[in-house]
Amino acid sequence: MTDKINQIKQIALEHIKQAADSKALDDIRVRFLGKKGELTDLLKTLGTMSKEERPKFGALVNETKTFIENYLQQQLDTLKQAEMNKKLESEKIDVTLPGRIHRRGAIHPVKLVLDQMESIFLGMGFTIAQGPEIETDFNNFKAMNFQDDHPARDAQDTFYIENGKTLFRTHTSPVQARTMQLNAPNPIRVICPGRVFRRDDIDATHHVQFHQVEGLLVDKDVKLSDLKGILLEFVQKMFGADMKIRLRPSFFPFTEPSAEVDVSCIFCHGDGCSFCKQSGWIEVLGAGCVHPNVLRLGGYDPEVFSGWAFGIGVERIALLKYGINDIRYLTEGDVRFLEQFR
Ligand code: PHE
Numbered sequence: 001m002t003d004k005i006n007q008i009k010q011i012a013l014e015h016i017k018q019a020a021d022s023k024a025l026d027d028i029r030v031r032f033l034g035k036k037g038e039l040t041d042l043l044k045t046l047g048t049m050s051k052e053e054r055p056k057f058g059a060l061v062n063e064t065k066t067f068i069e070n071y072l073q074q075q076l077d078t079l080k081q082a083e084m085n086k087k088l089e090s091e092k093i094d095v096t097l098p099g100r101i102h103r104r105g106a107i108h109p110v111k112l113v114l115d116q117m118e119s120i121f122l123g124m125g126f127t128i129a130q131g132p133e134i135e136t137d138f139n140n141f142k143a144m145n146f147q148d149d150h151p152a153r154d155a156q157d158t159f160y161i162e163n164g165k166t167l168f169r170t171h172t173s174p175v176q177a178r179t180m181q182l183n184a185p186n187p188i189r190v191i192c193p194g195r196v197f198r199r200d201d202i203d204a205t206h207h208v209q210f211h212q213v214e215g216l217l218v219d220k221d222v223k224l225s226d227l228k229g230i231l232l233e234f235v236q237k238m239f240g241a242d243m244k245i246r247l248r249p250s251f252f253p254f255t256e257p258s259a260e261v262d263v264s265c266i267f268c269h270g271d272g273c274s275f276c277k278q279s280g281w282i283e284v285l286g287a288g289c290v291h292p293n294v295l296r297l298g299g300y301d302p303e304v305f306s307g308w309a310f311g312i313g314v315e316r317i318a319l320l321k322y323g324i325n326d327i328r329y330l331t332e333g334d335v336r337f338l339e340q341f342r
Pocket residue numbers: 170171172173214215252255286287288309310311312
């Protein structure tokens with residue numbers, strides 16, 4: 001019987017030595033030490049033994065059990081340690097590797113200028129009106145008093161869609177029409193910032209898409225001098241208190257009288273330089289008194305109401321403000337240009 005026990009012990013130790021993981025060790029535990037295990041089975045033969053033999057044999061079986069049990073546990077600890085080491089090794093982090101760089105963006109100069117323009121005009125009591133970039137032919141032209149054969153309606157200058165019923169708006173002035181249709185006969189004091197489109201050759205000062213800020217004031221007893229004062233205030237807030245403005249007679253179908261508005265050259269301050277072609281002035285916007293036909297189509301009686309409007313080229317202002325010499329920088333998305341505005 002002692003031989004039998006020793007044999008089982010040897011086999012168990014051999015298996016434990018070769019066990020590859022904790023699961024294998026568990027199986028060994030069941031096979032040799034479990035309720036129906038090989039050693040437990042031996043105890044069942046106790047009944048066939050003599051009184052003297054029994055305690056000795058029982059003690060030997062238990063001793064062997066404990067021995068196997070200890071060896072199992074020892075092997076289990078070794079395996080677990082090895083598994084842990086392997087895991088630590090595979091999850092190792094190289095803290096000396098360079099980190100990922102998060103590039104910080106910058107606000108686009110056109111957006112910077114738009115924000116500033118909005119805050120200047122909001123400060124003067126204007127609110128913001130908006131209209132769609134795809135506009136009806138009526139709002140873009142007819143409501144703005146363009147004759148049917150006006151050259152601006154030429155497909156050469158304008159992106160038409162839907163057989164000419166709608167188009168990419170060529171200016172923000174159709175928002176004048178929309179705002180009047182919505183508000184008549186109440187007074188209006190709005191600006192409308194937005195994108196406009198023209199079929200044009202792209203060069204340093206022209207683009208097929210750019211931004212305007214339209215302004216519209218409709219009320220009783222409106223004077224042209226109010227317009228001049230508001231525009232001067234805007235220009236001085238934008239560029240500095242020493243700025244001057246100049247109104248030159250011009251023509252727009254939707255204003256009468258109409259004017260081109262120049263600001264003193266921000267580079268030479270009026271002395272004359274190559275930027276302003278020695279004139280000392282730079283043209284930045286169009287303006288004028290709202291034409292009676294436009295008021296009438298918008299629902300206002302021109303005998304009672306009058307108004308004025310202006311349209312400022314936003315890119316123009318941005319170029320002047322930041323000393324940028326080519327409008328194409330604003331749309332090329334070159335980070336070397338853009339990150340300068342951080
Ligand atoms: N809509 C004109 C343009 O795009 C600008 C303008 C607006 C002129 C309002 C007068 C009044 O050129």
